Amino acid sequence: MNRTELRRDELRERLALLGLGAPAILLVVVVMALPVLWLFGLSFVADDGSLSLVHYRRLIAQPAYARIFVATFKVSFITTAICVLVGYPLAYVLSQLPRRAANLCLIAVMLPFWTSILVRTYAWLVLLQRQGLVNTWGIKLGLWDEPLALVHNLSGTLIGMVHIMLPFLVLPVLGAMRSIDGDYLKAAANLGASPTRAFWKVFFPLSLPGVFAGALIVFIICLGFYVTPAVLGGGKVILVSNQIASDIELFFNWGAASALGVVLLVLTLGFLAIASKLARLESVVGR
Amino acid sequence: MSRAASVPITIRGVAKTYGKVAALDHVDLDVRSGEFLTLLGPSGSGKTTLLMVLAGFIRPDEGSIRFGDNEVIRLAPHKRDVGMVFQNYALFPHLDVAANIAFPLKLRNVPAAEASQRIEAALEMVQLAGYGKRRVHELSGGQRQRVALARAIVFEPRIVLMDEPLSALDKQLRELMQLELRALHDKLGMTTIYVTHDQREALTMSDRVAVISGGRVQQIDAPRSLYDAPVNRFVAEFIGESSCLAVEMREGRCHCAGVALNVVNAHDNHSVLLMLRPERVRVGEPRDGDNVLHARVTSVVYQGDTYLVQGALADGSRISARGIAHAEALDRVPAIGDSTTFAFSARDAVLVRA
Numbered sequence: 001m002n003r004t005e006l007r008r009d010e011l012r013e014r015l016a017l018l019g020l021g022a023p024a025i026l027l028v029v030v031v032m033a034l035p036v037l038w039l040f041g042l043s044f045v046a047d048d049g050s051l052s053l054v055h056y057r058r059l060i061a062q063p064a065y066a067r068i069f070v071a072t073f074k075v076s077f078i079t080t081a082i083c084v085l086v087g088y089p090l091a092y093v094l095s096q097l098p099r100r101a102a103n104l105c106l107i108a109v110m111l112p113f114w115t116s117i118l119v120r121t122y123a124w125l126v127l128l129q130r131q132g133l134v135n136t137w138g139i140k141l142g143l144w145d146e147p148l149a150l151v152h153n154l155s156g157t158l159i160g161m162v163h164i165m166l167p168f169l170v171l172p173v174l175g176a177m178r179s180i181d182g183d184y185l186k187a188a189a190n191l192g193a194s195p196t197r198a199f200w201k202v203f204f205p206l207s208l209p210g211v212f213a214g215a216l217i218v219f220i221i222c223l224g225f226y227v228t229p230a231v232l233g234g235g236k237v238i239l240v241s242n243q244i245a246s247d248i249e250l251f252f253n254w255g256a257a258s259a260l261g262v263v264l265l266v267l268t269l270g271f272l273a274i275a276s277k278l279a280r281l282e283s284v285v286g287r
Numbered sequence: 288m289s290r291a292a293s294v295p296i297t298i299r300g301v302a303k304t305y306g307k308v309a310a311l312d313h314v315d316l317d318v319r320s321g322e323f324l325t326l327l328g329p330s331g332s333g334k335t336t337l338l339m340v341l342a343g344f345i346r347p348d349e350g351s352i353r354f355g356d357n358e359v360i361r362l363a364p365h366k367r368d369v370g371m372v373f374q375n376y377a378l379f380p381h382l383d384v385a386a387n388i389a390f391p392l393k394l395r396n397v398p399a400a401e402a403s404q405r406i407e408a409a410l411e412m413v414q415l416a417g418y419g420k421r422r423v424h425e426l427s428g429g430q431r432q433r434v435a436l437a438r439a440i441v442f443e444p445r446i447v448l449m450d451e452p453l454s455a456l457d458k459q460l461r462e463l464m465q466l467e468l469r470a471l472h473d474k475l476g477m478t479t480i481y482v483t484h485d486q487r488e489a490l491t492m493s494d495r496v497a498v499i500s501g502g503r504v505q506q507i508d509a510p511r512s513l514y515d516a517p518v519n520r521f522v523a524e525f526i527g528e529s530s531c532l533a534v535e536m537r538e539g540r541c542h543c544a545g546v547a548l549n550v551v552n553a554h555d556n557h558s559v560l561l562m563l564r565p566e567r568v569r570v571g572e573p574r575d576g577d578n579v580l581h582a583r584v585t586s587v588v589y590q591g592d593t594y595l596v597q598g599a600l601a602d603g604s605r606i607s608a609r610g611i612a613h614a615e616a617l618d619r620v621p622a623i624g625d626s627t628t629f630a631f632s633a634r635d636a637v638l639v640r641a
Contacts, residue, residue, distance in 0.1 A: 187377035
């Protein structure tokens with residue numbers, strides 16, 4: 001019979017598919033995997049070139065580093081929370097609008113998404129500074145008397161980060177909301193639920209996987225955020241990525257920077273592992 | 288669960304247009320208390336629209352709907368207190384079976400002890416006792432259908448609406464569920480409106496069937512009257528098989544292809560057609576008193592339980608006859624091209640409006 005020929009055809013098709021993926025795989029290995037491994041190695045090399053754990057010991061010995069990690073997780077958490085509080089109602093409105101209007105509004109949400117983060121961050125600097133648009137109008141309209149300190153501190157950082165992160169939350173939440181069958185809400189109403197109760201008892205629980213996915217994406221991106229805290233934090237908000245940058249730019253200490261990076265990566269992976277345990281990851285991706 | 292109090296439904300002048308298309312064209316319909324009424328029609332006929340208007344999900348342009356003495360046309364869906372089984376069941380995927388059935392009870396503040404009793408009773412009623420802790424996605428299609436039914440009746444609504452609830456099931460399960468649904472209705476006695484496009488299902492289950500087309504009720508009758516005496520060609524052709532032959536009324540008698548026929552309702556003398564059900568027409572060997580038409584056989588189709596013979600009359604119009612496919616009958620089946628007789632009794636010759 002022709003079993004061998006058919007199996008060979010099958011194998012050839014699979015190899016062809018692999019070939020299509022090869023450029024991307026090669027790129028990821030060369031640009032991502034190898035440098036990360038290299039940095040991982042560097043973190044175990046002392047200044048004099050010998051193998052040592054000196055960089056990790058310093059991370060543990062100096063409480064300043066612990067504070068930086070706490071600050072990183074805190075800023076990421078607050079940003080995520082604000083994104084959920086602002087983004088969920090926004091996604092809900094979008095999900096209820098007619099498709100065309102919703103897509104128009106979605107473009108408004110996405111437009112900043114396609115603009116460089118650096119440009120947007122500096123735009124916020126212009127808007128929020130003492131003589132910026134927000135303060136000028138706030139005082140003109142009599143909302144407040146003295147210019148508010150909106151940049152070079154935590155609030156500036158949060159405003160900028162929330163703005164940049166919002167689409168990352170809105171898109172998965174909107175996706176989850178759009179996939180909720182309208183018949184579920186009809187059934188809830190038919191069984192006696194007012195629109196408010198139908199929302200809380202049916203719509204909200206069914207949209208939670210999207211919220212979880214969006215929050216996870218936002219949180220993890222926030223953990224490695226560099227530009228916005230650097231520009232809008234004014235040196236007062238120092239996150240892990242900022243410390244890594246200054247370790248390299250000011251002290252040329254690649255080993256210390258690498259150790260910070262490795263610890264952040266490990267913490268992030270640990271966080272992901274816990275999160276996916278809490279709510280099985282497949283329910284985020286959707287069955 | 289006990290027999291629920293049931294109410295009649297009175298529908299008057301309900302209209303709904305989408306753009307220029309009339310989905311419902313001033314529908315009048317009376318559903319008797321405790322009746323199992325089926326809305327039967329092709330897709331786009333307006334049957335589902337009417338059901339959604341009754342449930343409150345579609346706001347009509349005008350009209351009146353009364354449940355008993357209560358006008359409900361402006362009542363929000365969650366205040367109508369009707370049970371509904373959706374085509375795709377719409378079971379809440381984030382709740383288990385018991386919680387799905389508990390949903391309407393919680394909203395009505397039924398005490399927990401009584402609620403769990405009623406949930407058990409409802410599950411028993413649909414033959415799913417002990418399935419309360421299952422997740423919805425673990426159930427088969429038929430089981431989901433039963434859970435949806437239990438959820439729709441657990442709060443003892445006086446009216447139950449069903450939107451093609453069996454269309455997703457395979458044929459055998461569907462036929463089983465038809466009988467179960469009907470038995471459940473007889474036990475509980477709530478007024479039931481059932482939507483389907485399956486005429487056999489409609490005839491099997493219903494007290495009466497309303498045939499809907501173009502947003503209007505074409506005919507509402509008991510299954511047998513509907514099948515035996517359709518009022519017009521649409522109903523005749525939509526329900527069952529039929530041959531509709533052109534006829535001429537002369538001197539109070541009906542003539543078809545030049546032959547005078549005895550028909551069941553010769554009073555009607557404007558534009559009419561003669562409707563014949565193929566299984567009520569015999570090929571060859573006419574009996575005394577039968578109407579007889581001569582035709583040339585154009586096709587013979589063997590279909591397992593029955594066989595279908597089609598013929599062309601002298602004027603070219605087509606006539607069909609269906610027979611039970613037992614051995615002797617099959618021996619006598621004519622061949623294509625044979626000239627033979629198609630015979631039927633006066634009682635089976637029905638005139639319908641064109």
